[in-house]
Amino acid sequence: MGEAIVITSGKGGVGKTTTTANIGTALASMGKKVVVVDGDTGLRNLDVLMGLENRIVFTLMDVLEENCKLKQALIKDKRLPNLFLLPTAQTRDKTDITKEQMLSLVNELKGEFDYVILDCPAGIEQGFENAIAGADRALIVVNPEVTSVRDADRVIGKLEAKGLEDHQLIVNRINSDMVKSGDMLDVNDILDSLAVKLIGIIPDDRNITISTNKGEPIVLNDKALSGQAFRNVARRIMGEQVPFLNFDSNNENGFLYSLKKLFGIK
Amino acid sequence: MLDETIIIKGNKEGLNAVINMNKFKDFDEMLDSLIERLSKGKIFYKGCTLKITTELKYINEKDLRRLKDVLFDEFLIKDCIFENSEENNNKIFSGIYEGRTKFIRRTVRSGQVINYSGNLVIVGDVNSGSEIYAGGNIIVIGALRGYVHAGVGGNQKAIVAAFYLQPEILQIGDIATRSPEDSVKPQYPEVARIKGNTIVVEPYLPNKFI
Numbered sequence: 193m194g195e196a197i198v199i200t201s202g203k204g205g206v207g208k209t210t211t212t213a214n215i216g217t218a219l220a221s222m223g224k225k226v227v228v229v230d231g232d233t234g235l236r237n238l239d240v241l242m243g244l245e246n247r248i249v250f251t252l253m254d255v256l257e258e259n260c261k262l263k264q265a266l267i268k269d270k271r272l273p274n275l276f277l278l279p280t281a282q283t284r285d286k287t288d289i290t291k292e293q294m295l296s297l298v299n300e301l302k303g304e305f306d307y308v309i310l311d312c313p314a315g316i317e318q319g320f321e322n323a324i325a326g327a328d329r330a331l332i333v334v335n336p337e338v339t340s341v342r343d344a345d346r347v348i349g350k351l352e353a354k355g356l357e358d359h360q361l362i363v364n365r366i367n368s369d370m371v372k373s374g375d376m377l378d379v380n381d382i383l384d385s386l387a388v389k390l391i392g393i394i395p396d397d398r399n400i401t402i403s404t405n406k407g408e409p410i411v412l413n414d415k416a417l418s419g420q421a422f423r424n425v426a427r428r429i430m431g432e433q434v435p436f437l438n439f440d441s442n443n444e445n446g447f448l449y450s451l452k453k454l455f456g457i458k
Numbered sequence: 459m460l461d462e463t464i465i466i467k468g469n470k471e472g473l474n475a476v477i478n479m480n481k482f483k484d485f486d487e488m489l490d491s492l493i494e495r496l497s498k499g500k501i502f503y504k505g506c507t508l509k510i511t512t513e514l515k516y517i518n519e520k521d522l523r524r525l526k527d528v529l530f531d532e533f534l535i536k537d538c539i540f541e542n543s544e545e546n547n548n549k550i551f552s553g554i555y556e557g558r559t560k561f562i563r564r565t566v567r568s569g570q571v572i573n574y575s576g577n578l579v580i581v582g583d584v585n586s587g588s589e590i591y592a593g594g595n596i597i598v599i600g601a602l603r604g605y606v607h608a609g610v611g612g613n614q615k616a617i618v619a620a621f622y623l624q625p626e627i628l629q630i631g632d633i634a635t636r637s638p639e640d641s642v643k644p645q646y647p648e649v650a651r652i653k654g655n656t657i658v659v660e661p662y663l664p665n666k667f668i
Binding site for chain 1: 564565
C-alpha cells in the first residue's frame with residue numbers, strides 16, 4: 193500500500209504544481225513507482241510541466257464517469273518508466289467531482305503505486321476538499337511573503353480540522369541575498385509563526401521558469417541548485433535524514449568559493 | 459444573532475424551542491407559526507418535555523395559558539417549561555478569579571474561532587485571522603496576533619495577557635482597541651486590562667498581578 197501526499201498552499205502561484213512535478217520526478221528517479229495527479233480541474237498545468245500535454249486522451253473525469261479504465265487514463269512519463277501522470281479535465285469544473293469519488297480513486301492508486309502525489313488547486317473550496325480527501329500526508333508550499341504565510345496558516349487549520357495531522361512545510365523561492373539584507377522573511381520567521389515541521393527549502397532559481405516552459409522538471413538538471421533541493425525533499429519524504437542546503441552565494445558550488453579555498457582564504 | 463424566528467433544537471436536557479418574539483407582529487402570529495413548525499413532526503413531539511425560551515415579558519398570562527393548552531391538547535406534550543431568553547444573555551461571567559477555565563494546547567490558526575463562556579488559557583500561538591471570545595480572562599502562552607475579546611457579556615475586570623501581545627483588535631467587556639501602528643513592538647509579556655474607561659497595556663510584572 194502506497195502513500196498519498198497532497199501538495200497544497202492556499203495561495204495561488206507559490207509553486208504547488210512545480211513542486212508536485214519535481215518531487216514526483218525525483219521520487220521516480222530514485223526507483224519508486226510514482227503517480228502525480230492533477231487536482232486543478234479546469235485549470236490544469238501539471239501536464240505542461242511534465243511535458244506530456246500532447247498525450248492526454250482520457251482524464252481523471254473520464255475515470256470517475258467510467259468512460260475509461262484507470263489504466264487508460266494514466267500517462268507514462270517520457271523519461272522515467274515508473275512515473276505516471278493522471279491528468280484532469282480542462283473543460284469541466286471542480287464541483288463536478290465529489291470527495292467520495294476522489295477518496296476511492298486515490299485508494300485505488302495507492303494499491304498500485306508507492307507514492308501518489310496530488311496537486312491541490314489554490315483556494316479552500318471544493319477543489320481543495322477533493323484533493324485532500326484521500327491524502328495521508330500534506331506538504332504545504334509557502335513563499336517567504338506575509339500573504340503566503342497567512343494563507344498557509346489558514347490551510348493548516350483546515351487540514352487539522354479535517355483530521356490530516358501529518359503535515360510539513362516547504363519554503364519555496366528563498367533568496368538568500370534578500371534574506372540577508374532583511375528584505376525577505378527568514379525561514380525561521382516562517383517556522384515561528386506557523387509552528388510546523390520543515391521538510392525543504394527551495395532557492396529562487398531562474399532555471400525553474402525555463403524548465404517549466406520546456407516541460408522538463410528541474411530535478412533532471414544535475415547542475416541546478418533548486419533541483420538538488422527538490423531531490424533532498426524527495427529523500428526526506430522517503431525517511432532519509434538529509435541536512436538542509438546552504439544557499440549562500442559563496443557556498444561550495446560557487447566559483448568564488450573554490451577560488452578562495454584555493455588560496456586559503458575563508 | 460440568527461434571524462430565524464423559531465429554532466427547535468435538542469440537547470441533553472430535552473427539546474428546546476427558542477422563539478424570537480421581536481420577529482412577530484403579535485402573539486397570535488407566533489402561535490400560528492409555532493403550530494406550523496411543530497405539525498411537521500407531530501408524532502415526534504408526543505409525550506416529550508419541551509422547554510420554550512423566549513422573551514416572556516411580551517406574553518401575558520392569558521396567552522401563556524393558551525399556548526400551553528395548544529401544546530398539551532394538539533401535540534400531546536408531557537410537560538412544558540418556560541425560560542426567559544433575556545436572563546440568559548445578560549448573565550455576566552464572574553469567575554475571573556476562580557472559575558471555569560478551558561485550556562487549548564495548540565496553535566489557533568487563521569479562520570478558527572474559539573468561544574468559551576469561562577476563562578481561556580491557550581498554550582500556543584493565536585495567529586492573525588483567528589477570533590477568540592471568552593467570558594472571563596484570556597491568557598496566551600505564546601504570541602497573540604488575532605482578534606481577541608475577553609469579558610464577553612460585560613465583565614470589565616477581565617484581563618488579556620500574552621507573551622507577545624500584538625492583537626488585531628483587543629476588546630475587554632465593551633471597550634475595544636487595536637495595537638498601535640508604527641511603534642516598537644515590545645518583545646516582553648504584557649497584560650491588558652481596563653483602567654478607568656480605557657484599555658491599558660502594561661508589561662507583565664509578577665508582583666503586580668499575582
